[in-house]
Amino acid sequence: MRSWAEAERAEVGRARLRVSVLVALAIALMIAFVGGIAYVVMVHAQETQVSRELRYNARYGVPGIAPRCAWVFVLEDGTLHEGDLEVPRGFPLRDDIDAVHASRGSIERDVKANGTEYMVLTAPGADGTTVQAVFDLRYQLLDRAHLLLALAIALVAGLLLAALVGLTISRRTVGPWAEALARQRRFVTDASHELRTPIARAHLRAQVLAAGLPADQRTDLDALARSIRGLADVVDDLLASAQLQERRDRVPVDLTDVAEAAVVGETERATERRITVLLDHPGRPVLVGGIETGLRRAADELLANALRHTPEGGRISVSVRTVAGQAELVVADNGDGFHPAEAERLFERSHRGPGEGRFGLGLALVREIVTGHGGTVEAVGRPGAGARFTLRLPLAEAGLPVGGEHMTGACP
Template sequence: MNSMRKKLLRWLLCGQLLAVVLCCLVSFYYVRGELEDLFDDRLRQLAYSVPVDGDFELPAPPPLTNLQDDEDDFVIQIWRADGTLLRHLNRKEGSPALVREGFSTHFSHDMLWRSFVHRRGARLIQASQPFSDRLEMTTGIAVGAIAPVLLLILVLGGIIWVSVTRSLRPLTDLTAGLRRRQPYALDPLSEENLPDELQPLVQALNSLLARLESAIEGQRRFVADAAHELRTPLAAVQLQAQVLQQSRGKEERQQALEQVRVGTERATHLVRQLLTLARLEPEDRLRLFEPVDLCALVKTVVAEQAPTALKREIDLGVCEAEPLTLIGDSEGLRILLGNLVDNAVRYTPSGGQIDVALRCEGGQALLVVEDNGPGIPAAERTRVFERFYRRPGSEVSGSGLGLAIVREIVIRHRGKIELDEGAQGVGLRVSVWLPLGLARQQQGEC
């Protein structure tokens, strides 16, 4: 389990342990070094205090307070300059050999000694101490000096444990509160008495909850509107089916069948548009963008709509198509252009004209669909982007979702869409700008 609490405790405790160990090592070797110097001073004082004339009396060792054991552990020797031992005064068994003047550490008689040799006239005075006794004393004192520091590990460990547990309690409480929430409880979390570190997290969660509530509310409205819109064509189909059952003449049956066909087509178109709109909801926006050949896309969509336009004697064609490649959602862009051309074909009267153009303008890819149909009054050009909105008095069957779908796709591609009058104030001109921050030209720059 990737626990932040355990990880934090692990790092703090390990860091504390490492710091204490380093502190103990430094203190240990420092205290030992100081004690070594202190014991060397003791040997020097002993050597200087020994008389070389008359009776040789063993001097009293310099006081070392609590550092000295009850039994003395040093050896004092007086030598001639030629190396002859004159006197051996010791409180320990064994005696070291004569060494050079000054301090030295040496082996003698299978023992390690620390000695100090002082020359006084023709005599050499050597004060020695077994290194094992010396090491035992210095180590014991140094360990005793760092013992309180070792105790700090337990004390600081407990303090860190309690501090981390108490500091993370707001996060634990926040987690418990989120677990107790019902699935549709989208009210914001309380930001009172929260630590500064948790404020951004709670604010982000509240922002997410607000967006989620808006999305769910949009889904509810969408389902309600879809049910309402589907009710009309399905009721019409059901009614015409009943008429068909009761019809007796061939002409009456033919007329009822035609109405059934029209109602079915309308319901099919509405369902298709609803499915398209559902695919454009936020969760579908996780699809990655890919390079899209806009020029090829324009020609493909126009070719798909050409049979319908030809059937209605409408002149549909591509008047301009620059080679542009857009990094975007290929399926979404196909739906965008398909809806624009489909709307133009639906509303343009027989014998009309529809021109599709693609060019690079002002640093943006501009897609234009222009027809000479009835157009849209300026007062309604904003409302036509609303879902299920259809102009009053329109005789053309539709779902009222085409331009709403187009707007969603444009927004996803960070573009802009505008509705204007066509050439000479007749018809409708739809202009879609897609920023070239998401696009690149195949040839040149605009």
């Protein structure tokens, strides 16, 4: 299971990355947008300019003396005048000239040839002639390529700048949050640490008191000692997960034991309210790899919820089994139930049933514990027809060291 500090560091890292990527994306989009507009404007201006020149040449141009990169061909009385200039291969477009000569309409087209692009206008000229004006776009294409290159360079430079700006911004925005989380963790560490000694003393005192009593009068004090011991486990867990380096190793935990302990822990409350709690297990260990205190807390919480939502005389069943290579712990009751649409929301922090005056944290913690163990938890219910909570956990890998009860320094 990941420690609290590790999860916190990962979350802060993710937030930083998100802010950096968003800032970089915004700057990149801006550059691409401005560049795109510049490119479109430039292409449009070039096309207008070339089209104007073509029209001018078609009207006033004379074969052989047209300006650079432009040619004019004239069909006059069946003779095609090309002038003395060297003509690009494939020109003039004789088919267009004949078509215009026949129809007296005009044709304008782009032609890709000789490794460049030409704009060609074929139109009727004066005195029954037909004129074809050709413009080689190579310099315009070169200008466009230069602009694209400049844009690409600006984009790369912009992205680098954006990454730097993103990092700075993310540091500034995420910094205070990370600081607050660290402060919270320090508080939990200090508080848990301070609680360990009084809890250890209380546990010891309960044990000493119990030892001084005859065996038949010790039951309540033993139960008290067990509860204090559970409290110490919780505090130890908090301390371990809040400290940076501590990471408890997983050990095989018997889910049957966990379920049994939860049922035993609630026997008194169940008897008081005449609720029958049934325990069903395969009679052999069902081992999952994990942290026993965490799993115990999850099972306790499910059973405590079930007791709270089951009316007097009701029934609760706690069952453990192995299904499809997974361990399953099911706590089902025939109490209040809930609306099926609510099922997912029950696991949200602070989701409480109406007017119950509780924290609404229990199921959120159950889910954290279970997902931390690589498992899932599912809730199924119907109003007035009871609820069923199913924990599914991977079975323990063979070869894990077998763990027992772990009781750290707090209580001897």
